[in-house]
Amino acid sequence: MSTLNNDKLVIAIDGPSGSGKSSVSKAVARKLGAAYLDTGAMYRAITYSVLADGTDLANADAVAQAVRDAKLSISVDPDAELVEIGGVDVTAAIREPRISEQVSTVATNLDARAELVRRQQEIIAANARIVAEGRDITTVVAPDADARILLTASEEARLRRRGLQLGGTQNDAQLATQVLARDAKDSTVVNFTQAADGVMTVDSSELDFEQTIDAVLDAISTATKN
Numbered sequence: 001m002s003t004l005n006n007d008k009l010v011i012a013i014d015g016p017s018g019s020g021k022s023s024v025s026k027a028v029a030r031k032l033g034a035a036y037l038d039t040g041a042m043y044r045a046i047t048y049s050v051l052a053d054g055t056d057l058a059n060a061d062a063v064a065q066a067v068r069d070a071k072l073s074i075s076v077d078p079d080a081e082l083v084e085i086g087g088v089d090v091t092a093a094i095r096e097p098r099i100s101e102q103v104s105t106v107a108t109n110l111d112a113r114a115e116l117v118r119r120q121q122e123i124i125a126a127n128a129r130i131v132a133e134g135r136d137i138t139t140v141v142a143p144d145a146d147a148r149i150l151l152t153a154s155e156e157a158r159l160r161r162r163g164l165q166l167g168g169t170q171n172d173a174q175l176a177t178q179v180l181a182r183d184a185k186d187s188t189v190v191n192f193t194q195a196a197d198g199v200m201t202v203d204s205s206e207l208d209f210e211q212t213i214d215a216v217l218d219a220i221s222t223a224t225k226n
């Protein structure tokens with residue numbers, strides 16, 4: 001019997017940049033009638049705020065303090081994306097390439113991570129049914145989730161998808177910086193390239209978007225059968 005309809009359901013999804021975590025997790029959350037948490041948006045919002053305040057990104061202590069002080073709010077409605085910091089709507093701004101190029105400095109700050117992990121765990125605990133995605137959800141934020149999935153795709157597929165997503169505005173070198181160089185830097189503090197024990201892998205390289213959603217739903221169904 002599957003526990004998919006249970007009142008309490010936590011789904012953890014990790015993977016590299018451009019693998020489809022955000023778009024697929026959002027669609028899966030809608031299908032499951034669950035909340036959706038984009039943890040990467042939290043790292044992005046802090047990066048936006050630190051840059052806007054003129055805090056030196058290279059000053060690890062100042063960045064960690066900025067995270068602890070941050071008045072950060074994030075919607076968990078999969079149909080209403082909203083990220084606010086200090087009451088300012090930064091939903092669109094945090095997707096700008098300049099944020100993608102600098103966010104790893106926040107993501108590799110261990111004190112900043114500890115504070116964001118704490119906040120993410122609070123949000124997950126406050127929502128009965130939730131799909132949370134990022135880089136360390138299956139291993140650090142929600143290691144006891146009902147289903148834990150690593151969503152992967154080849155480098156070629158991820159670069160192609162990100163290029164299309166950005167409407168062809170970025171050249172190959174810019175895409176490589178935003179996708180591959182970022183992953184390389186982020187990988188120094190978290191492992192999102194190999195599935196930890198008990199984590200199921202879904203490789204979307206040869207799947208279209210709808211097939212990937214179905215593959216993730218199948219993996220969740222398998223994990224929650226007991």
Ligand SMILES: Nc1ncnc2c1ncn2[C@@H]1O[C@H](COP(=O)(O)OP(=O)(O)OP(=O)(O)O)[C@@H](O)[C@H]1O
Pocket residue numbers: 015016017018019020021022023024040161162164165204207208209210212
């Ligand atoms: N299986 C798929 N086939 C084709 N396109 C896909 C597939 N999965 C996702 N996409 C598209 O790829 C793009 C990147 O996906 P998405 O933003 O969800 O990736 P991500 O893993 O969350 O990336 P990041 O971690 O950098 O934010 C989106 O435009 C999305 O619609």
Ligand SMILES: Nc1ccn([C@H]2C[C@H](O)[C@@H](COP(=O)(O)O)O2)c(=O)n1
Pocket residue numbers: 017039040041043044103104107133134135136137182186190
């Ligand atoms: N749980 C997480 C989520 C995200 N990050 C880092 C990795 C990225 O460089 C950045 C933005 O994430 P994205 O919006 O591209 O998914 O945040 C992380 O370290 N841990």
